[in-house]
Amino acid sequence: MSVIDADTHVDESDATWAALEGTPYAKYMPVTVHMSDEEANRAGFNTTTRRSWVVEGRLQNRAVRDEINHPPRVRRELDDVEGRVAHMDEMGVDIQVIFPTFFIRHNTQNAEAEWALATTYNRWLAEKCAPTNGRLQWAAVLPWLNPEMSIEELRWAKENGACGIFKRGFDIGRKVTDPHFFPVYEEANRLDMPLCIHTGHPLPSREWDRGFPIMYAFAELVTSKVPEMFPNLRFGFIESGASWIPYVMSQLGATKRAALRGTGTALPQLCDLDPDIFRKNRCYITIDPIDDVESLLKFHTEDHLIIGTDYSHTDISANLSGLNEVHNWVDEGRIDREQAEKILNTNSRVFYGL
Numbered sequence: 001m002s003v004i005d006a007d008t009h010v011d012e013s014d015a016t017w018a019a020l021e022g023t024p025y026a027k028y029m030p031v032t033v034h035m036s037d038e039e040a041n042r043a044g045f046n047t048t049t050r051r052s053w054v055v056e057g058r059l060q061n062r063a064v065r066d067e068i069n070h071p072p073r074v075r076r077e078l079d080d081v082e083g084r085v086a087h088m089d090e091m092g093v094d095i096q097v098i099f100p101t102f103f104i105r106h107n108t109q110n111a112e113a114e115w116a117l118a119t120t121y122n123r124w125l126a127e128k129c130a131p132t133n134g135r136l137q138w139a140a141v142l143p144w145l146n147p148e149m150s151i152e153e154l155r156w157a158k159e160n161g162a163c164g165i166f167k168r169g170f171d172i173g174r175k176v177t178d179p180h181f182f183p184v185y186e187e188a189n190r191l192d193m194p195l196c197i198h199t200g201h202p203l204p205s206r207e208w209d210r211g212f213p214i215m216y217a218f219a220e221l222v223t224s225k226v227p228e229m230f231p232n233l234r235f236g237f238i239e240s241g242a243s244w245i246p247y248v249m250s251q252l253g254a255t256k257r258a259a260l261r262g263t264g265t266a267l268p269q270l271c272d273l274d275p276d277i278f279r280k281n282r283c284y285i286t287i288d289p290i291d292d293v294e295s296l297l298k299f300h301t302e303d304h305l306i307i308g309t310d311y312s313h314t315d316i317s318a319n320l321s322g323l324n325e326v327h328n329w330v331d332e333g334r335i336d337r338e339q340a341e342k343i344l345n346t347n348s349r350v351f352y353g354l
Contacts, residue, residue, distance in 0.1 A: 004348035007308025008096040011076040025116035030055040076312040078128040098138040104200040115143035126160040139164040147183040163352040168200040169213020176217040189230035199239040211240040227281045234282040241288040271298040278304040284351040289325035306348045
């Protein structure tokens with residue numbers, strides 16, 4: 001069975017931004033700084049947060065990772081691309097889709113800085129992935145403050161191997177259905193490039209809101225006309241698990257259920273409130289190994305669940321053995337082999353257009 005790891009990461013390094021040296025945009029280069037043990041202890045930082053980027057005059061976390069719970073640094077930072085691909089072989093993975101780490105937190109109102117960092121990152125990552133014959137795929141970062149620049153960058157990314165667009169639930173203080181983004185969506189629709197709404201910290205000092213923008217973005221999209229406006233555009237909801245589906249569906253169906261009360265009509269089960277919602281809106285969701293897959297499949301998600309390991313990270317969604325858990329579900333009788341094939345391969349292949 002071919003296996004696609006639908007959510008992995010690269011840890012950016014100083015080499016990521018090296019192309020900005022000697023250009024007018026060098027002033028935007030993130031610079032690495034380290035806290036001493038004394039400074040870190042005084043500020044209450046743990047060992048993983050004692051290193052930061054300085055970018056546009058502010059600190060942004062650059063995590064310190066061990067090599068016990070994480071793959072080796074050279075693979076995380078793509079200094080050893082061949083080693084990363086070899087590790088994929090050991091894991092039984094045919095394709096990894098790579099998302100950024102730096103841009104999970106990056107916030108700016110400076111369109112020039114956003115463009116400089118996004119385009120530099122994309123070119124660095126495209127060059128790293130190019131020799132792998134499609135084994136390493138990647139999602140492009142766009143300069144969302146300027147839609148015209150975003151469209152130009154999107155076209156470059158498509159021509160240079162990107163298979164999707166990285167986006168947070170909120171970007172530049174706007175919800176995912178804001179018309180500001182429509183010109184980019186129109187071009188993505190034309191280019192067959194899916195929108196990957198990935199967990200992150202879209203607002204300053206909001207570390208707690210990793211998953212909530214995902215749920216909000218899903219609800220906004222399926223209650224709007226956006227999927228109808230862009231009929232080829234696919235929407236992914238990445239790295240927040242899938243356990244939120246029942247809650248969101250209960251909220252979306254509250255009006256329908258209320259209208260039926262007292263009419264003598266049996267109330268539909270929660271999973272049958274809108275059985276076509278994922279298909280008609282072309283929505284795909286990453287499932288975590290700890291999610292209740294049997295219950296989630298009742299929501300007519302069989303053709304819409306994908307899975308990733310969060311390779312490079314150790315967040316709550318990270319699990320390097322997560323793909324093997326899908327095989328365990330089969331062995332335990334929780335899903336059948338056809339469903340496993342869809343979660344591990346077919347659905348990701350459709351979503352990312354691979």
